[in-house]
Amino acid sequence: MSVDTATVAKIASLARIKVSEAEVQAMVPELNGILAWVEQLGEVNVAGVEPMTAVIPNTLRLRADVVNADPLTGGDIRDAVLANAPVAEHGFFGVPKVIE
Amino acid sequence: MTNLTELTLAEIRGGVAAGTFKAVEVAESFNAAVADAQAALNAFIVTTPEAALAAAAKVDADRAAGKPLGKMAGVPIGMKDLFATKGVQTTAASKILAGFKPEYESTVSQKLWDAGAGMLGKLNLDQFAMGSSNETSAFGNVISPWRRPGDTAPLAPGGSSGGSSAAIAARLCPAATGTDTGGSIRQPAAFTGISGIKPTYGRCSRWGVVAFASSLDQAGPMARTVTDCAIMLEAMAGFDPKDATSLDMPVPDWSAALSADLRGKKVGIPREYRLDGLSADVAKSWDDGIAWLKDAGAEVVDVSLPHSKYALPTYYIIAPAEASSNLARYDGVRYGLRDLPDGANLQDMYAATRAAGFGPEVKRRILIGTYVLSAGFYDAYYTQAQKVRTLIARDFEEAFKQCDVILAPTAPSAAFALGEKSADPLEMYLNDVFSVPASLAGLPAMSVPAGVDAQGLPLGLQIIGRPFDEQGVLNAGLAIEQRAAFSAKPEKWW
Amino acid sequence: MSNYRIQGATGEWEVVIGLEVHAQVTSNAKLFSGSATAFGAEPNSQVSLVDAAMPGMLPVPNMECIRQAVRTGIAINAQINKWSRFDRKNYFYADLPQGYQISQLYHPLVGEGSLTIEADEKAGIPEPKTIGIERIHVEQDAGKLMHDQHPTMSYVDLNRSGVALMEIVSRPDMASPAEAGAYLSKLRTILRYVGSCDGNMDQGSMRADVNVSVRRAGEALGTRTETKNVNSVRFVMAAIEHEANRQVDVLEAGGTIVQETRLFDPDTGSTRSMRSKEDAHDYRYFPDPDLLPLELTDAFVEECRASLPELPDAKRARYVDGLGLSAYNAAVLTAEVETARWFEALLSATAAAQSKGEADVAKQASNWLTSEFFGALNKAGKDLASSPISPEGAAELLALVGNGTISGSIAKAVLEKMLETGEGANAIVEREGLKQNSDTGAIEAVIADVLAKNTDKVEQYKGGKEALFGFFVGQTMKAMQGKANPGIVNELLKKALA
Structure with a gap:
């Protein structure tokens, strides 16, 4: 499989990265080079092989249903949450107006 | 008076504890070395001399008060700028996080401070840890303190933990944190003649570490000796309920149990790693390593890791796929850069912000990752890669039925010059050929200095162990360290 | 079979409906963080570093959310998948801080199940119908955007971001707005019985x-x-009605239906295309590498099963078969878990107060509750939750009727007083002297007086106009301020008129 300029533009749009026409042109051969190289995986016989789900045998631990048990993962920290915001007003993050 | 910056972590800790010198004196020495080298090496993105001094002063006060001292008491370290540090800019070497000051401290850095370490500064790295030469940082290249004889061409310190490796090799800090996704601790360690260990996946909490590829990312220590690595790993490792992939296991006292006596141990040599065109220097150092481990009492056996050649392509599907999703949060809404062109709507803002904030290699990987996950391609790329990953892990399981650790080169060559490989991404990726398989299998692996090549540049040997067997890895590393007697150091030119 | 059809200009059309219900899981903390889930908090106050997707933050699942989803799955007779996994659904939006929603696409927690909606002739549902439920998966809710607070900006509140939702996906088994409405109501009832979702649709807990x-x-x-x-x-019913008719209009005009996301406008009762979600999404689902597979033990699933209360279908059947209630009463009493709980408390208190078995007083209690009490509450602008009368208080009143102390009509008046003042039935009856008069001598005297004053009517009665009997009862009761025992009045009147 290989990509053309339209595909690269579409991927860039999906990834929300603005790219110029020239950048797209430059990326096509680069990405194709990488894709052609990774496609050698297609030759591996994976019949009956499960995709890896956990690299080290381990089970998913679950958390107790307690609010703010650990301040590092709890709420009531509005100032900290907003501290680095490019735009924060009245306790909200601000973004360009969205029309739904 | 001793030159304090020449001391190892263990020596500093011992000297502070014994009262030979004050922790503050140590911090001052390293602060000075950092300041002196910053312009030439660019190893740090931010320096925090006052933090180093404050931590040291506390250790000195604690010692004076007769309080017990932590594992890292009095040791100033560098912190890779991928770890969130409260109130100190944390960028992952990307413009998209310029100015970001976290309101939280990563678990690993907090553990280090709790153990008495102090922070000299935030170390430069490849942007979002994506790179093998530290040439993708938005804050400029890190320059290796090493040079080829009679040549001033800047060399790569390796990547992505290039700031860490350069700083340690240049004696700007005795130890530093690194993170390893496909070799980012081991390869820079090899390039700069230091040691570094990536522990078993899950040993060190990922909480507060800027994510690159979640199923691969693992933090670890980098230092000049195996013992130092063992001590620092003890301080960094441990169960963290905030990380669902964290290992709920006790942290062994690795440094106390260190032993270079390998009698009864088997060392596997993977035949697939004997690549065509492996440099003679690297091949020779590998042979040296085999001889040293035999000398330490180990039995050497041939093992096979048949899917090795697929490790890199597997990695270059899985890591970008995870990264494309992990990096979606950098959108200019809650922190970091926002680029809002006139009249832009929300989606325009995202695209402009991310275009302005991410460097070319990060964009390249996000696009590859987005593509391999996109409709119609997911199974062919991502699912296939995860199946091959299963086979790669199985290869190691099989091999470890015949041996206790595996010995291999860390990288296919010594350090290359900056710019030498940056034109072709694929050529750069191939640098990780020996380090990526252990990452894909989540195994502990370390690099120790094994000698120098014909040009006098360091070469590293890699030891890969069974899951949870950091001890076996460290012991074999110690056996090599003792026999390699690596004493080369970069001549100070900065 | 539903007979619901859209009558188009060119003929009849059937409607095919499937619902994806998002139900907020009842839990104290969010799905992957420790911040609170309470409704109506200050903006961004219930947001953790994890919910705000700060760099390096990681999700750890809340066991209670998993437990509630499993309990819900068992309640709809669904398969519980002991091995499930969380996937990331990738898209960019200002209410989605991570840039992906953690959901379950490939391996949901709960598999195939179903629920049954009741027959409702009036609504065009001639017989009970089983609606398939394809799956229930657990996922994160998004934050909220406010568009009307600033001229050029939308404001983002992440309080809801990361709250646990169950997405309950039905099969396209519904064929009319009424069936969809009945399905949604029934689902809501089950969730509230299970306690896995409060079902407050106006607060967005269910949509x-x-x-x-x-x-x-x-x-x-x-x-x-x-x-x-x-x-x-x-x-939901209005949206289906409108959307089905719109589609028929489009098709009959020669157009085609675009597969798209639409928005319902409650003010106009119509749907419109959603501009912001227009582009065809490629969500790039893949397993969340921050989370391991979710593996449930048999013991965990068994605990979930054992913790389930009696569910509405079983309860209704028991009310009919075991307690002898009418199908109508059983349906009314089981429709809301609070009603059923109230009824069962009343039943137990009534049986105790009258030293009878529950089955013996069930009809009395259920009839009184569904006809008298609901009506009185309604008139007083109250409901069961805000009722000043407890089931025990109501049982006291019913006991007074049961043992003949007061009549049914007096009981109505007492109930009104109870609602008004919060006083107990015994106290009211005592104070106001409402006890029924069973003194035959007194009643006989009144009867004699009534008959003496109405000799003409007595003649007519004796002449065969037996309908006048009610008139004499009424006059007698009136003369005794309604406190005469109606049974005794009847008996003595018959004797006197014989």
């Missing part, structure tokens, strides 16, 4: 994405549209 398509009888499925976030049963 439905409505998939609608139309087709001519017997033809293949048409293209469907998805109307997002409809937040009441009535709106």
Whole structure:
């Protein structure tokens, strides 16, 4: 499989990265080079092989249903949450107006 | 008076504890070395001399008060700028996080401070840890303190933990944190003649570490000796309920149990790693390593890791796929850069912000990752890669039925010059050929200095162990360290 | 079979409906963080570093959310998948801080199940119908955007971001707005019985994405549209009605239906295309590498099963078969878990107060509750939750009727007083002297007086106009301020008129 300029533009749009026409042109051969190289995986016989789900045998631990048990993962920290915001007003993050 | 910056972590800790010198004196020495080298090496993105001094002063006060001292008491370290540090800019070497000051401290850095370490500064790295030469940082290249004889061409310190490796090799800090996704601790360690260990996946909490590829990312220590690595790993490792992939296991006292006596141990040599065109220097150092481990009492056996050649392509599907999703949060809404062109709507803002904030290699990987996950391609790329990953892990399981650790080169060559490989991404990726398989299998692996090549540049040997067997890895590393007697150091030119 | 059809200009159309219901899981903390889930907090106050997707933050699942979803799955007789996994659904939006929603696509927690809606002739549901439920998966809710607070900006509140939702996906088994409404109501009832969701649709705890398509009888499925976030049963029915008719109009005018996301406008009762979600999404789902597979033990699932209360279908059947209630009463009393709980408390208190078995007083209690009490509460602008009368207080009143202390009509007056003052039935009856008079001598005297004053009517009665009997009862009762024992009045009147 290989990509053309339209595909690269579409991927860039999906990834929300603005790219110029020239950048797209430059990326096509680069990405194709990488894709052609990774496609050698297609030759591996994976019949009956499960995709890896956990690299080290381990089970998913679950958390107790307690609010703010650990301040590092709890709420009531509005100032900290907003501290680095490019735009924060009245306790909200601000973004360009969205029309739904 | 001793030159304090020449001391190892263990020596500093011992000297502070014994009262030979004050922790503050140590911090001052390293602060000075950092300041002196910053312009030439660019190893740090931010320096925090006052933090180093404050931590040291506390250790000195604690010692004076007769309080017990932590594992890292009095040791100033560098912190890779991928770890969130409260109130100190944390960028992952990307413009998209310029100015970001976290309101939280990563678990690993907090553990280090709790153990008495102090922070000299935030170390430069490849942007979002994506790179093998530290040439993708938005804050400029890190320059290796090493040079080829009679040549001033800047060399790569390796990547992505290039700031860490350069700083340690240049004696700007005795130890530093690194993170390893496909070799980012081991390869820079090899390039700069230091040691570094990536522990078993899950040993060190990922909480507060800027994510690159979640199923691969693992933090670890980098230092000049195996013992130092063992001590620092003890301080960094441990169960963290905030990380669902964290290992709920006790942290062994690795440094106390260190032993270079390998009698009864088997060392596997993977035949697939004997690549065509492996440099003679690297091949020779590998042979040296085999001889040293035999000398330490180990039995050497041939093992096979048949899917090795697929490790890199597997990695270059899985890591970008995870990264494309992990990096979606950098959108200019809650922190970091926002680029809002006139009249832009929300989606325009995202695209402009991310275009302005991410460097070319990060964009390249996000696009590859987005593509391999996109409709119609997911199974062919991502699912296939995860199946091959299963086979790669199985290869190691099989091999470890015949041996206790595996010995291999860390990288296919010594350090290359900056710019030498940056034109072709694929050529750069191939640098990780020996380090990526252990990452894909989540195994502990370390690099120790094994000698120098014909040009006098360091070469590293890699030891890969069974899951949870950091001890076996460290012991074999110690056996090599003792026999390699690596004493080369970069001549100070900065 | 539903006989619901859209009458188009060119003939009849069937409607095919599937619902994806998002139900907020009842839990104290969010799905992957420790911040609170309470409704109506200050903006961004219930947001952790994890919910705000700060760099390096990681999710750890909340066991209670998993437990509630499993309990819900058992309640709809669904398969519980002991191995499930969380996937990331990738898209960019200002209410989605991570840039992906953690959801479950490939391996949901709960598999195939079903629920049954009751027959409702009036609504065009001639017989009970089983609606398939394809799956329930657990996922994160998004934050909230406010568009009307600033001229050029939208404001983002992440309080809801990361709250646990169950997405309950039905099969496209519904064929009319009424069936969809009944399905949604029944689902809500079950969730509230289980306690896994409070079902407060006006607070957004439960909302439905409505998939609608139309087709001519017997033809293949048409293209469907998805109307997002409809937040009441009535709106769901209105959205289907409107959307089905719109689709028929489009098709009959020679157009085609675009598979798209639409928005329901409650003010106009119509749906419209959602501009912001127009582009065809490629969500790039893949397993969340921050989380391991979710593996449940048998013991965990068994604990979930054992913790379930009696569910509405079983309860209704027991009310009919075991307690002898009418099907109607059983349906009314089981429709809301609070009603059933109230009824059962009343039943137990009534049986105790009258030293009878529950089955012996069930009819009395259920009739009184559904006819007298609901009506009185309604008149007083109250409901069971705000009722000043407890089940025990009501049982006291019913006991007074049961043992003949007061009559049914006096009981009505006492009930009104109880609602008004909060006083107990005994106290009111005592103070106001409402005890029924069973003194035969006194009653006989009144009867004699009534008959003496109405000799003409006595003549007519004796002449065969037996309907006048009621008149004499009424006059007697009136003369005794309603306190005479009606049974005794009847008996003595018959004797006197014989």
